[in-house]
Structure formats: structure tokens, C-alpha cells
Amino acid sequence: MKTIVKAAGVVTAVALSLTACSNPGPGRNDGGAGVTADGTAKVKAKELTVWTNAADTPAIRDVYKRFGDKFGVKMNIVSISADAYESQVQTKWASGDRPDILEYHATSLFWALNPAKNLVDMSRMPYVAKSGKIYDVAGSLEGKVYAAITDTPALMDMFYNKKLFEKYGLQAPKTYADIESICTTLKKKAPSVAPIWESGGSVWPTQILGGLMYMGSAQKSEDWADQVLKKKTTFDAPGSPYTAALEEYKKLHDMGCFNKDATTAKFEDSVKAVSEGTAAMVALHSGLISMFNDQFGGDTAKTDATIGFAYPSADGAVSAWAPNLSGTWYVPKTGDGAKESTALAFIQYATGAGYQDYVNATKTFPVLDGATPPTGVQGLAQQVADAYKDSSQLAFNSNLIGYNSQGAAYLTGILSGSETPADAAKKSQKAFEQAATAAGLPGW
Amino acid sequence: MTMKIQPMVDNEAADPSRKAGRQRLRADRGSPRGLHRHWWPFAIPAVALTWLFFLIPFVLNIRFAFTQWTGFSDVISWNGLKNFRGLIDQGILWKSIEVTLVYAGIAMVIQNVFSLGMAVLLQRTNRINSFFRSVFFLPVLLSPLAAGYIWSAILSPTGPLNNAIGLVFGNFDYAWLGHPFAALASVAFIDAWKWSGLVTLVYIAGLNAIPDSLSEAAVIDGANAWQRFWRIKFRLLAPAFTFSVVVTFIGALGAFDIVQATTQGGPGNATTVLNIAMFSQYAGGFFGTASSLSLVVTILVIALGVPLIAFLRRREVEA
Numbered sequence: 001m002k003t004i005v006k007a008a009g010v011v012t013a014v015a016l017s018l019t020a021c022s023n024p025g026p027g028r029n030d031g032g033a034g035v036t037a038d039g040t041a042k043v044k045a046k047e048l049t050v051w052t053n054a055a056d057t058p059a060i061r062d063v064y065k066r067f068g069d070k071f072g073v074k075m076n077i078v079s080i081s082a083d084a085y086e087s088q089v090q091t092k093w094a095s096g097d098r099p100d101i102l103e104y105h106a107t108s109l110f111w112a113l114n115p116a117k118n119l120v121d122m123s124r125m126p127y128v129a130k131s132g133k134i135y136d137v138a139g140s141l142e143g144k145v146y147a148a149i150t151d152t153p154a155l156m157d158m159f160y161n162k163k164l165f166e167k168y169g170l171q172a173p174k175t176y177a178d179i180e181s182i183c184t185t186l187k188k189k190a191p192s193v194a195p196i197w198e199s200g201g202s203v204w205p206t207q208i209l210g211g212l213m214y215m216g217s218a219q220k221s222e223d224w225a226d227q228v229l230k231k232k233t234t235f236d237a238p239g240s241p242y243t244a245a246l247e248e249y250k251k252l253h254d255m256g257c258f259n260k261d262a263t264t265a266k267f268e269d270s271v272k273a274v275s276e277g278t279a280a281m282v283a284l285h286s287g288l289i290s291m292f293n294d295q296f297g298g299d300t301a302k303t304d305a306t307i308g309f310a311y312p313s314a315d316g317a318v319s320a321w322a323p324n325l326s327g328t329w330y331v332p333k334t335g336d337g338a339k340e341s342t343a344l345a346f347i348q349y350a351t352g353a354g355y356q357d358y359v360n361a362t363k364t365f366p367v368l369d370g371a372t373p374p375t376g377v378q379g380l381a382q383q384v385a386d387a388y389k390d391s392s393q394l395a396f397n398s399n400l401i402g403y404n405s406q407g408a409a410y411l412t413g414i415l416s417g418s419e420t421p422a423d424a425a426k427k428s429q430k431a432f433e434q435a436a437t438a439a440g441l442p443g444w
Numbered sequence: 445m446t447m448k449i450q451p452m453v454d455n456e457a458a459d460p461s462r463k464a465g466r467q468r469l470r471a472d473r474g475s476p477r478g479l480h481r482h483w484w485p486f487a488i489p490a491v492a493l494t495w496l497f498f499l500i501p502f503v504l505n506i507r508f509a510f511t512q513w514t515g516f517s518d519v520i521s522w523n524g525l526k527n528f529r530g531l532i533d534q535g536i537l538w539k540s541i542e543v544t545l546v547y548a549g550i551a552m553v554i555q556n557v558f559s560l561g562m563a564v565l566l567q568r569t570n571r572i573n574s575f576f577r578s579v580f581f582l583p584v585l586l587s588p589l590a591a592g593y594i595w596s597a598i599l600s601p602t603g604p605l606n607n608a609i610g611l612v613f614g615n616f617d618y619a620w621l622g623h624p625f626a627a628l629a630s631v632a633f634i635d636a637w638k639w640s641g642l643v644t645l646v647y648i649a650g651l652n653a654i655p656d657s658l659s660e661a662a663v664i665d666g667a668n669a670w671q672r673f674w675r676i677k678f679r680l681l682a683p684a685f686t687f688s689v690v691v692t693f694i695g696a697l698g699a700f701d702i703v704q705a706t707t708q709g710g711p712g713n714a715t716t717v718l719n720i721a722m723f724s725q726y727a728g729g730f731f732g733t734a735s736s737l738s739l740v741v742t743i744l745v746i747a748l749g750v751p752l753i754a755f756l757r758r759r760e761v762e763a
Contacts, residue, residue: 084727087723087727091726111516112728113515114515114516200710201621261600261601261617261622262622263623264596264600264619405724409713410712412712413714416622416624416711416712416714418624418712419712430533430535434534435728435730440516440517
């Protein structure tokens, strides 16, 4: 028995010593594949593994198919549930598992993959020069570009029912004061209509009305999130626009502007409610236009006639944009030179020869110079594109790590009355500070 | 009809042939020394599995709970109690412990009260009872995620539960999952609903192990149905009670999937049990703080489980 105990002790000691000083995920050695990421990569492997979001549209999946068919590469698509995409990727990643191509966020969420160690630096790829300034604020870290963003950014703003607005003589809101005014009017003239549909049961949509939209003004006037990152202000500072955003959200709730089941409702129901006119407005992201089209049996003309797009913020129309998860790709360092080269060849194809087909299939506006805008773009998508061009700012939470995964929960707390705006602002600051320190952001 | 309760006697003294039989059996097995030499190969699989999947991960996790380990860096460094202080500062640690304990308490009480009641009703084996035992066992076979999704539909303000209540009380649209305490009680209830069928079977087995003669004797002594249940059956159910209370309480301390499927920890953090908080930290790439929360779950299980078992075992002896 003593021998067994000793043996077990040795096993434990060895296991402890092996794990004591290294991070089993990000600590994985660079494969040293020596592949050059400058647009000259060749297809050298017959098989690639891709981790993708299960909620991707067919247009995204078709890119894999076209590349596979054209170059004779078998694309093993691993679909990961959209509900827990980030945590599942993190779990696999932390255990050392790597795909050849990873579809992932271009916000600070990707920083948690330890890019310098684990991702191929694609700064010299040709698509970067054709992408304007998008990589100044997304898909990059410490001056190096790791992401290939191909989809039009999503705008986090409002869809509204145009017919209801016409009927009650309302104009599309440009400020939160306008939203309050619309709410008051509708409550008087159309008490059966919910002025704003809020989807607390889905959690994530709450952060759009409760922060992203409102903060557009502060982002435009003072680049507020950057000031937080540089320690020049805080979430809970006196006169903080973030606290004001939370207070405004609570005010709208207290005014009775939301649907009765705002704390438990799901966003899928909000699309139906606004399409049918039982709710007047909903704050969602622009990637959901197809869901509105589905409500009208795929008849985009009917969608355009019924649904409008507005981008109000605290004191003027400013849209909040964020890069889409769909169509944002990374090439992890796997140590397999042939596969890394083939993965880079895929990026070259998706951002080069295959890009126009992709743009035509998605019927969204190209983010890369040289591609022709698709024909037959529906009016609602055009409105979104116009909003982006007219006045847009990066959504304030994009790079505020630690906070961006908690923000929506604070808002459902405000919805249910268990959280006050001031407390939520304090917690937000704590969450960000601790994450920034743990992540070792510059200056933290 | 009268009954005599036989005093306990030494069976071997009463029947010398049994003693001789046992001696023969010992001789067949070899010497006591031989017994000591040959038992351990049979224990190896269990010991190895326990070490591999419980003890080693547990010991490793203890260390990680006190480190700065994130996805942002490949360095894991010792940071003492900083993870715990951070979780306290963010209002996560104490709140999630409180939520976990309330959740486990509610789930444990509902499961045991309901299951004991059902066990008494379904104790006798006949066709009708067998049918209902199967029906009540069905949720045990259901995926916890599926159970969560089904119940979130049932509990929605326009769902079947409110519609049924509305038939009696008029228009009723209460958001069961939209108010902090109601949401916590509701998810704990779903947990209890999911596992009650199993606990019912444990109680049925316990009830069936109690000799009928004791109840019959109590009837003769003039005990009514409640007295027979409370003073005889319930006391003799002590081993089943210990098992059920401990398993339901400790099991609920590890709650995750049902909460994730119904409220995702909301509204606010009203249903953020420790494992949901851990999941959230992990998803953000903060593996060190996730490990800290995992350690808290383990400590809670040990700190509450061991005294609970000791208390209930003592009660068994008294019973």
C-alpha cells in the first residue's frame, strides 16, 4: 500500500511540476512553420479544418465550398453553437486545440487568444491595404493585423415600423429625447402598441439601447472608450456619459416605454412584433435584416415599405458599428507549414479572387476597395449603408475587455430592478480595471 | 392475530453448523495474510480513476486559483488572493455564493418533500403505480438543457402556466423568470422537477425495506396513519433520507445547465450561481478567476457536505 501511495505522490508531483509554470493553452510553442503572409501563399495541403459560427449564413459557407472546389481542398467545417461560441472556442483553445482557419470576433475578445503567440501576423497581406482604416480599431493588436474582415460592419441601432410612424405623425428618432417623445405619443394615441421592444431574455440586445446607441455621441465628441483605456476617465466618473446612458435606459423603462415582458422576451419575437406593428421600435444589429425579410415571406419590397432604420444617440444621429463575427477570419499557428500556407491561400482567395462572389451573395456593401457594390440591394440595407457613411463610431464597448462580456447582464439587472445605474457603473469600472490589469494592456 | 418480536440472537450460537461453514469458507480463501496480499489489484481501477479525474485536477486547480492565468498571456504567475479580491470587488463572489446556497436549499427541500410524498403514494407495486413511477421518472432522462428550454417556454408571461392561472384569476402575465427571487425559485424548481423521479425511487426502495410487521404492530398499539408514518417509517427511512438530502443538496451546488438554458444567470445576477459566474470568467479568457470560483464550489461542497452527512448519519443511529 505504501508503494501505491508513493507512486501516486510521484505522479502528482510530476503533474504539478509540468503544469506549474506554463499556460497549457497560449503557452503552446510556435510551430515555426515559416510561412510568409504577404499574399504569395500557395495551396499545399489537401485538407483544412475551420471553426465557424453555427449561425453563419449560407453566403459565408459558400466561400469555403468555392475555395475547396476550386483548389481541391477538403474543408472540414466544425460548426460551434452561436449561443456559447466564445466560451467553446476558449475551452478548445486553452486545451491546445487549433483549427487551420478560425472565424472569430475582431473586437478585444480575440486578444484573449494571445495573438502574438498563436496567430499568424497578416499585416502584409494585400487585403489590409484595401480595407481603409478599419484595422486601426479592429482585428489588430499592438500594431499587427491578425484578422481578415470581409463582411460589412454591423450597426447597433434601431429598426422601426414606418407605417405606425406615418399613422401617428412621427419622425425617425435622432436623439434619446426623440425616443422619449415618440414613446409618450404612442402611449397616448396607441396604448396597445409597445413603443420599444426590449429583449431581456436574450440578454445581449439590452446593451444596444442601454449603452451602444447612447454612447455614440460621447464616442464622436471625445473618443470616450479610448480615454477609459488610457486611464483619463472611468465608467463611474462624475458626469460620466456611461452612467447617463444607464440612467436614460432606466428612465425609458420607468416611463413604460417597453413591452410588458421586457425582462424575459427574446429578440426573435421583437422582429415579429415590429414587423406586425405591435411594437414600434427595437434596438438590434443590422445583421438581422434577413429576419425581417423572413417576416414578409422573403419579399424585400414589403420589408422596405414597412421597416425603417434609425441611429439616434444621446444628442444627435451617430451609428455604433462593430465588426461582424461572420466573415472575420484568423490563421492560427499550427506548426504545419503546408496547412498554414493553404489557410493563408484561403484568406487570399476570400479577400481577392473570391470576394466579388461573396459580396454579390450577401448583397451587402464591400469593405475592400476594388469590389463592385452588388446590384439589387434592398432599401433597408441601403439605409444601413448610408447610416454607416453618414455618421458612425466604433461601438464603445468593442475594446473595453472584461466589461464587454458583463455589460448586458448589468442592464438586465436594471430592467428587473435589482441593479441601479450608479452601482452598475461602479461594477463596470471594476470589471474593466481587473481585466485590463490581468491582460497586461499598455499602461495597466 | 398477535405478533411477537423475536429478540436478536447470535446466529452462529443458535446454529453451530453456520459457524463451521464460515470456517470452511475461510480455509478455501486462504489465510488472512493472503487476503491482505490480493485485494489491491481489484481496487486499482477505482483508485486510478479517482486520482486521474478527481484528485489530480482538484490539486492542480487549487494552485491555479491563486494565479494570474489568462488567455492574453502565456505566463502564469502567482498572485495570491488577488483573484478572490477582484471577484469580491466586482460583487461576484458573495452574491454567487448566496445565489448558489439559496438555489440548492430550494431545490433540495422541494425534491425531498415532493419525492417523499410521491413515494408514499406510489409505494405499492401495482399496474397504476408502475405507470406513474415511469411518468415521474421521465424528466430524469431528459437533457437538463432541454428541460430548461421547455420550462422557459412554460414560464413565459404568455406561456401555458400563466394561461392556466388566468382561467381562474383572469388575465395573468407574471414574468416568472423576470423578477429576481421568482427567477431563482423558478430555476431551482426546475432542477427539483428534473430529479424528483430519481429521489422518489430511492424513497420507495427505503419504504419497501421497512418490515410491514412494524406498522402492523403500531396499528395494534393504536397509532394512526400519521403517527405510523412520522414515528416509524420516517425514522426508519433515515438511510434513504441521508442519501437523498445529501445528493440533492450537493448536486444543486453544482448547478449550471438548467440555469444557462433558462436565464443565463439573469435577470442581472439574480440566478448567477457559482458555475455560471465561472463560465462567464472562462469565456472572457480569465482562467485564473474561473479556477478561483471552481475552488469555491469545491470548498462549499466539502464544508457543507461533510457536516451534513455527519449530522444525518448520527440521526440514522438515533433512529
